[in-house]
Amino acid sequence: MYGLILDSMADCIKKMYGDKIWHSIVGSNDISNTFTTHKVYDEQLIPMIANSTEELTGVPVNLIMEEAGKHFIVYIDNIRNDRIIKVLGRTFRDFLNGLDCMHEFYRFSFADIHPPSFHISKEDVNGLELHYRSRRTFTGFMYYVKGLIRAIAEKFYSVDVAIHITQHGFTGDVMLAVYRLDYPNDLHIVFQNLVTEKRQFRLNRKLIFPSKLFFEQFPFHVVFDERLQILTTGHGLNIICHGLNGKRLNETFFMTRPLGYDLTWDNVLIHRNNVFELTSVKSTARINKNASQRFDRSLTHFIKLRGQMLYVEEWDFVIFLATFVMDDLDKMYEMGVYVNDLTFHDLSRDMVLHGLQQTTEYKLALDLEQGKNSRLEEIIQTLENEQQVTDNLLYSMIPKEIASSLRKGNTSVSLCEKYEDVTVLFSDVVNFAHICHHIEPHEIMKTLNKMVKVFDILCKTFNTYKVETVADGFMCISGAPTYDENHTKVMADMAIEMLTGIKTVLVPKSRESIKIRIGLHCGGVVAGLVGHKIPRYCLFGDTVNIASKLEAAGKAERIQISQCCKDKLVTYGNYVIQEKDDVGIKGSRSIKTYWLNGKALILQ
Template sequence: MEAILRLFGEYFFKFCKMSGYDRMLRTLGGNLMEFIENLDALHSYLALSYQEMNAPSFRVEREADGRMLLHYYSDRRGLCHIVPGIIEAVAKDFFDIDVTMDILSMNKEEERTGKKEHVVFLVVQKSHSQMGRAKPNRLKGNQDIQRDQEALEAAFLRMKEKYLSVSVCPVKKSHWEVVRSIVMFGKGHLVNTFVPVYPERLWIEQKTFCNAFPFHIVFDESLRVKQAGVNIQKYVPGLQNQKIRLDEYFSIIHPQVTFDIFSICKFINSQFVLKVRRERMPEAWKSQPALKLRGQMIWMESARCMIYLCSPKLRSLRELEAHRMHLSDIAPHDTTRDLILLNQQRLAEIELSNQLERKKEELRVLSQHLAIEKKKTETLLYAMLPEHVANQLKEGKKVAAGEFKTCTILFSDVVTFTNICAACQPIQIVTMLNSMYSKFDRLTSVHEVYKVETIGDAYMVVGGVPVPIGSHAQRVANFALGMRISAKEVMNPVTGEPIQIRVGIHTGPVLAGVVGDKMPRYCLFGDTVNTASRMESHGLPNKVHLSPTAYRALENEGFEIVERGEIEVKGKGKMTTYFLIRNLHASEDEIMGRPHSRLDRKGEQKREAASQCQIFFPLTISDVFSGALGHVGSAWVIPLHDFLWVEAPKDQSNQDEHLHPG
């Protein structure tokens, strides 16, 4: 598990680089120690954007011989082995050095009150040049290798003892000690040997210093305040009394350590965040947010005091206004000014992005609603006009009239409809017609005929228009039979008995087209329409009246038709007409488009098994009604959902491709 976590640490560092943090990480420090010391500052910066982030903390102790102690604090136990993978990858990639890390101690955190785990790593690093010189010595004898291991273990023990006796605060070193430690720790370049020059005395007045650094506090080892900047006195009035203790007015937010000089010195390289205690503020100020300060602690050995150079921890202009502060309260050289303005711009961009996301989501929802409403509109339009005609009208095109050489038209009406209207309330008439027309409309889908229009109690249907099809007469005939069956389910509101309808059918040529700009309708024109209407008006109750041409179209197509005889037709003279009785090859359920149960189908098979073979081939309803069964002879039909199973005579058993188990 330790090896896996170490490898994860290496991968996590590479992931951060690929995610765009490469430049930010490279600028944290000029060497490995500076890099680690500034990790907490990086986490504090990221916490401005990710407020729920709970990052680990690091503290480094430098040793003169090139080694260092890395203190790791975290709330998540068991993840400390990720740290060596990250640090070793950083050292190799950024500083071209190899680092070895060993755990010196691992125990429950005692120094920090907010973390659960405290691990101390011993970090030893070598440059590549040193490793190159060591390569020829790889072929040492076993005794030399053992001697080196013993020396390393001894050095490790000495380092552990040195760690246990480490001083609280940094001690002053000579110039040569500083130079030697930096050269041994860094890459050895001359740029790392820089030694600053300090003046013999400080050339700045106390008043000027307090104005130049308006947010600073100086306190001694007992936390007694010695001096404070002018603006921090303004917003924390109690600091004007130099006898107070710093922990009486502030609490430490980060790092989460006890408020004493010992803990502060241990984490002196960390960024400190202090929060003003609300109970110490004037009564009028207690309603506003508590002021937070962010900065660094610097130990002054000669004065045995600590200076806290800080700035208000503010992220936006809103927070600045909430504390009743102004940008002028912050020193011009303080980057907090720029941070507030830049972060305000970033927050504005985030808010704009969120608004765009919300608008995008609203547009997506509206688009879905628009698509639903468009579908409803198209459904309504297709119910009024043929689909290809409706599409042409939507595109703004003119729909040319079309001539159809042959089609079959049906008219129907309710017998004694005028008397029914006179004896009933209008709502009863509407209810009756709605029930009847709903049943008829369903049948148009079953038999694939086109409903032209309804006027009062008159219902007009055509087959073969607007899409020409050879079986138009059979489709309309089956539809008429279905109308007659459906009419028995609609009650006369006067008598309470089923209503009676007259149906007339005629076959012939028509001209079809769209007429009108407002509420356009797809209409049929020609003498065929008049003749079909005459067949309906001269018909009898509950009879399907056929013209001579309709009879010829249905002859030998599996329908039972009887001759009515010669009658006088208005405007047509004498005509020999016929009555359609039934479909010889389709049951009532098939005519009505009702699904057959499996038991019913088996019963019919048993009744016919004695006289016919058990060979089946599938045909669609349209094939049956278009005359596909004309050659079958005495074949009979069994429905199965969308198919009709037709039992063929024995002489058709050679059609192997249609075999299906009964």
């Protein structure tokens, strides 16, 4: 799968569903954000992208692929790569008959392309049937082709065509589909009349063309009958492959185009408008001239012929008007084929002599382009990595939801929000000033770092948000900015784990565990960003003050909770709660408080 298809599909998704959906697809599938047009990628990327788009948007895969097919025409028009489509046929009917030729053109730019195969049947004045075959097994490509053909009909031929898939399935590893194309096809009658007139003209004038003269013009032709028995071959083919006369065509050659069909008489007649490509079953003799002017032979090369199947009604034979396909002069010499074996009239000689030079120049230019694209991909990847580092730093300062709103242009004032029910936790280190008096400054920083690291891990585990860390003080919240109906339970569980986790943090000289005290309270708060240069996410309200007071009035290795916290935790039934004295708030007011002593084991 070339990056051209992937890049056009990415462009389609961005335009139809937005950059946010595309970035979600990239993140969920761990794929590249950009694609190089001439680079080969995994075949499974298209199904992966289509299925992810369906999950995120709810749009069926078939419609997504059809829209992607339509958009491909817009995409190649934007990059000026639509020239072959513009000149492929004078009419829409001619275009469909020459659809295989389009992929032959793209082979010069995309050497490893695996093109599908098309042919027409059941043509009438109301439309025709188009048969599609491909080795790609993702059924979404059937709808991709449907959108592609409709877009070409509208853009280049101003034809309004209705397309229906009448049959689809698999033959071995080849996917096939039959499309019914309904559109005004009056040119079908014109073409049939023209064929009849030409035939009648030949009969009336008794035009006779000697077969010998005709065959000399095609040195690599093959004539065969209904049983596929080879009757005669061109002199050029005889030089490199002797003794073909009398053999069956399907025993000496296998058909690589049209794709997915057996080499039979009926298939040859049905696909006369298609390009045929035959490859010899057995390799031919390699000829190397040694010092004694003798030839040694080793079977290494295969003959490849490409051309048109011409049915001669008067003989009831088919002539394969083929040209010898070779892209390497060394192989050509080794097979014993020379330039003078090729014909003048079909420019075979020019294609060999000039084509190789142009191919070399094109390959060099393509290598340079791919080198630039690879460097660009590296730069983009580095930029994305740096962007990720920046995002992680930003999300450590303010919540991800708030950061996303700021990027959309919202002001910090507009992001101020009231939360009716959350749980706030405060903690600090007991006798922190005494500990600092007996250890070095760098040891203080080291100890605090270990403590905060433990708390950060717990915040991530319980999906709570750390509001701030000031010296030995720690504050976090559950229920905001992301709502959680079990916020009190989550905060209580985290507080219990904090008492366990802090035991791993030791005072440097005494080697005793750090002791902390914790306060919990639930209620309403107002949250928002404060500051412009270095904005901080802050909480305000009575709930914050009470939680801070409960922590300050607490004891080492104890969790002090308020009445409202206790009422919520009781509903869960597995918390050990101990009643204690009231705690005074602001001198004149006091509230009922409790010790949270952990969780009880519940036996089933």
